[in-house]
Amino acid sequence: AEVEETLKRIQAHKGVIATMVINAEGIPIRTTLDNSTTVQYAGLLHQLTMKARSTVRDIDPQNDLTFLRIRSKKHEIMIAPDKEYLLIVIQNPCE
């Protein structure tokens, strides 16, 4: 219930195109996009997050990755990582 609310709130923000929750194995738990796209995002972003996290920790082992933003020409992909799950939001930030 809370989860629903949170996700709905995020989705309702201006410019947000899609929201996804992915577990540690890359399985999409909840998504607002179609399956094939979600699977693609899941596979690719999971690996990227792992890499980013290991990079941060290599530089400073006390440090850890809290948030990852990828800004591209068309939109911005925001990833909030956790030990077990990934929350991914795709937003179009231009005014």
Add this chain to the structure above:
Amino acid sequence: MEIIYVYTRKRSKFGRPCSFSDRPAMVNVDIPPDPSMASNFVLRNPVDSYVQHTSDMSEHEVNTEWVEVESRGVNHVEGGWPKDINPQEVEQTIRFRKKVEKDENYVNTITHLGTLMEHCVKQNNAINIYEEYFGEEETTEVEDEPPSAKTINVIRDPNVTKRTATHLSWHPDTCKKLAVAYSSLEFQQNVKDMSFDSYIWDLENPNKPELVLKPSSPLVSLEYNPKDSHVLVGGCYNGQMAYWDTRKGGLPVEVSTVEVSHRDPVYGAIWLQSKTGTECFSASTDGQVLWWDIRKLSEPTESLVLDITRKGLLENALGAVTLEFEPTMPTKFMVGTEQGIVIACNRKAKTPPEKITSTYSGHIGPVYALVRNPFYPKVFLTVGDWTARIWSEETKESSIMWTKCHLSYLTDGCWSTVRPSVFFTTRSDGTLDVWDFLFKQNDPSLSLKVCNEPLSSLRLQDNGCVVGCGSKLGTVTLLEISSGLCTLQRNEKTLATAMFERETKREKILEARHREMRLKERARSEGQETEVEESLVEDPQEVLDRARREFFEVIEAEMQRRARAETQGLHGKVPGMAWTCNCSRDSLPRGGGQGSVSVFQVKSRAGDETAAQEEESQLPKDKEEEEEEKDAA
């Protein structure tokens, strides 16, 4: 002489341990020196011997194999599901998902992440951190870097027998594709295995052409349709016209019939502005200009014979080598001929003889390139023989500016699409010249040796930075020129306009003077023939002396005048310009008055001397000139 020592052992004694014993040295052989043999030898003194104190080096060549790169994509398929769940089964996956969602850990995590995410999303919406902050400020001032160009890509003809890249055409929209027409323009040199193909190259992949165009005879010219980027028209070596649609593959969609086509290679083929976007016209050295509609290539819609005597006779026609068309002036076009004459024509004239509006003659050899300045349509550039000339449409007698004569033929030229005073020319010694005549008129601003073989064609991309040159062996080199040469300078347009107008005015003045002179001469010769006879009675030697004296007087007067003008000019006569244009009306008579000083032309003493000789044969006129000058001065 052999020295042998034999050592024998009984076989039964083999394998026995050896027992060695010492004994004193024994001389086996003693060969005393034989002095009689010395006579066979000659004493050598000195003996040559060399010593080298360098390290030994060996040369090796290594070349890696060309790596073939192909682009591939990967398609992600579902995975990661635990073993007991079949991803295709919707029920199972839903059940799994529901199970996960009930997990407490999940709820906590998502709430936490949710707040974090919301913060960032709101941030994004609040400020666009990548906005253009200092957009109104002008970009960096003109850098005084020397002009340069670097090769970004080289595309070679993949066939074994290399053919000349005769024409280049950039794709109208993307500028990433280049269509190149290959053919061999050598007279009657058709090698048996020479392929007829022409290619469309994608710059991302210079090793393999994107599309192979297969005409029935090699293509001499090739152009993309500016309206429809899938259609190309090509002119063949045997005079036919063909058109392709890149969506339909490499064979021409339609080819014109041989009987009504040209009889010589089609050197120029250009698309016309029309509502349907299917009209084009072509010109060839057989003297005809034909208009076509590509939907019906079986016969031309219109034709024009390039006969400047305006009689429409094919025998008198001049062979066309280049064709020029400006979309903003759809009824006019220009043709450059083999004989060095440029013909301006009007398509909408009522009768065929009237179609030819004017001619401009100035080149000694074929006019290989003819381009209008994209900023000033009245000014056009012609490239032929050893010079490049700039003309204005209004002055028909001579060009308004010209370059010095080079050592090698100029083969092609084009204006820069960004800067009105910059143009490019290619030479037959493989050099590309970039001229900026607001900066320097006598020499090109940049002269680059692109390759060792002659360059045959040149085309600038629409952005003005990248230029492609095709060479005789089919190599197309793409060069990127430095930003100084392809960004519009501050006052450039006004300066260029001023320069063109000034030169045009100068030519007009010269033209007017010639006309006056001619009229006067005619009047004089009609009314006063007796006077002419009298002067001929003079002793030739006296006449010679007088001519020489007068000539030197003129020269001196001119030198003084120029010296005076120069000192004046250094104080910046023309506002805003560091160069002066001495519009001195110097008339060393050569009938054509081309001895006037223009900042573009290099004048030498040698020129003066030859003029002197001619002068001696034009005595009565000489006297007139003198008088006129003195009147004018």
